[in-house]
Amino acid sequence: MTPSELSDLHTRAFTTERGWSTHEFERLLSLNSSSLFTRPHGFLLVQTVLDEAEILTLAVDPSQRRQGTADALMRDFFDATGTANILLEVAQDNEAALALYNKLGFKVSGTRSAYYDRADGPKVDAVLMTRAMTHRHSS
Secondary structure: OOHHHHHHHHHHHOOOOOOOOHHHHHHHHOOOOEEEEEEOOEEEEEEEEOOEEEEEEEEEOHHHOOOOHHHHHHHHHHHHOOOOEEEEEEEOOOHHHHHHHHHOOOEEEEEEEEEEEEOOEEEEEEEEEEEEOOOOOOO
16 A cells, blocks of 8 residues: 555544544655555554554554454464564544454553544543563474
């Protein structure tokens, strides 16, 4: 996906907050620490520093949700990563994302009060979540 396609999809996926611009995706993708995972109708952008990865954003086209795309993207990332820990933040009102992350073994590690702006209402807390990775090593 091009930065423009990522921006378009991100804007469609995140209707309650500002979608990221083409320029923001260009900048993030230019970093050696960034990894992009794509599937039809969705993408996952991750930044890795040393043995810790942060999920920057996960977006799925609204017309294609509830078909396993987000789960598949996360599992693609799990299979590819060598990090010890993964962290993310998610809006407290994003029930679908919270359910996915809980199902995938993420645990709540904190909150950021009034972190996300909402055009149609008050700010929403961010839920901080982490997941320790266990890796199998072949002998």
